[in-house]
Amino acid sequence: MIRNREGLAKTGAHETALDCIEAGIEAAQPTRVMNEALELDGRELTVGDATVDLDGYDEVVVVGGGKAAAQMATVIEDVLGEWLTDGVVVTNDPQETSRIRVVEGSHPTPNEAGEEGARRVLSLADGATGETLVLCLISGGGSALLPAPVDGVSLAELQxxxxxxxxxGATIHEINAVRKHLSAIKGGQLAAAAAPATVHSLLVSDVVGDDPSVIASGPTVPDESTYADALAVLERYDIQPSTAVEAHLEEGVAGERPETPAAGDSVFEQARLHVLANGFTALAAARTVAEERGYTPVILSSRIEGEAREAAKTHAAIAEEARASANPVSPPAVFLSGGETTVTLRGDGTGGPNQEFVLSGALTVESAGVVVASVDTDGKDGASDVAGALADRETLDNRRQARTALATNDVSPYLVERNAVIETGKTGTNVNDLRVLVVDDTDSP
Structure with missing residues (x-):
């Protein structure tokens, strides 16, 4: 899975970090979790903890979007077979399918293909009736991959x-509050289009806390955010939108446009939700590997947010505390965390939150026996083409240059020059970041 593993596996601690990362990504593979969640026995389809009698429906359709949507679609095709009537999903990781149309969009900035695919998804949902079973496949990245901007707002303005x-530096919750109110599909509006059909949503979560209203901007669940919330986000971060966007949001605040459907709306009466994998799925697998390698594993949290470089300092301090005082555990130990950190751009360089986390962490640790690794489980860290990075104190042969790289958000070239980036390519899943700090009980390699 890690294409450049050989060059990264310098010591046993480095190998352990890489093993943890690979195990975490593998555990969250959509084909794996879909096969575990779905079973067809005659006419009865088991979806998670629910059983659906397919004889009760005239048609079964599949819709959805996200980085894992196509892989999820391949499994559901195999399981349903002839029961499947139609389907369309939008992804940036296309797979070969026979019945479900796969549209390739872009992430993190939406494109025309994604908009066209989102319109197809919306059209198929809109044609559903009370005798339709809609299976909605949702995963991280769905917000960008299912744009469907509202009338009067162009895709270019949304981009x-x-x-x-x-x-x-806005959080994903804040970003999605804006996107929901500029979309015809997000914030429960896909469920509204499909009503009164029965809708079962299968989710691979990339959201801290697994809030379904945030995963892909919650197309099939109630939305508690408002037009006022969306405008407040733009004001908070001093973002000046286009005239059309500002007018649309202000009209919503004035009550001239309907709000997204909230809890208690009748459109959700036949909607069910199933979270198949999340950040803790990856952490649990990494924990098992660390234990098998003879380390004491500690999951710090699956909900780490905030500025990546600052979160790294806290993680590094925990690692140093373990070496100095055996708290919270004695080395050898592996500290794990998940969640989604962010980067506030101050320069125009290249990198991403996981690479910034690693560089900041390696700058902070004082011991040679600490290895810092972090990846985005989708294989793409920020706007870079790598998943993340792995480094220790010895990696940083020029610490002044490293600090400059952090200050200008240009960490990727620095890490590439030192063979410290982790390359996976597209992994087909997305359950947020996976961070691994390996703490040995000696300073020797």
Whole structure:
């Protein structure tokens, strides 16, 4: 899975970090979790903890979007066979399918193909009736891959706004509050289009806390955010939207446009939700590997957020505390965390939150016996083409240059020059970041 593993596996501690990362990504593979969640016995389809009698429906359709959507679609095709009537999903990782149309969009900035695919998804849902079973496949990245901008707002305007939001340091909750109110599909509106059909949503979560209203901007679940919330986000981060976007949001605040459907709305009466994998899925697998390698594993949290470089300092301090005082555990130990950190852009370099985490962590640790690794489980860290990085104190042969790289958000070239980036390519899943700190009980390699 890690293409350049050989060059990264310098010591046993480095190998352990890489093993933990590979195990975490593998555990969250959509084909794996889908096969575990789905079973067809005659006419009865088991979806998670629910059983559906397929004889009760005239048609079964599949819709959805996200980085894992196509892989999820291949499994559901195999399971349903002739029961499947139609389907369309949008992804940036296309797979070969026979019945479900796969549209390739882009992430993190939406494109025309994604918009076209989102319109197809919306159209198929809109044609559903009370005798339709809709299986909705949702995973991380669905917000960008299912744009469907509202009337009066162009895709170009949405693209520009998305770029501004992503570089602002806003949280995913804040970004999605804006996107929901500029979309015809997000914030429960896909469920509204499909009503009164029965809708079962299968989710691979990339959201801290697994809030389904945030995963892919919650197309099939109630939305508690408002137009006022969306405008407040733009004001908070000093983002000036286009005239059309600002007008649309202000009209919503004034009550001239309907809000997204909230809890208690009748459109959700036949909607069910199943979270198949999340950040803890990856952490649990990494924990098992660390234990098998003879380390004491500690999962710090699956909910780490905030500025990547600052989170790294806290993680590094925990590792140093373990070496100095055997708290919270004695080395050899592996500290694990998940969640989604962010980067506030101050320069125009290349990198991503996971690479910034690693560089900041390696700058902070004082012991040679600490290895810092972090990846985005989808294989793409920020706007870079690598999953993340792995480093220790010895990696940083020029610490002044490393600090400059952090200050200018240009960490990727620095880490590439030192063979410290982790390359996986697209992994087909997305359950947020996976961070691994391996703490040995000696300073020797």
């Amino acid at each position: 520009s706004l998305t770029d501004d939001l992503l570089s602002s």
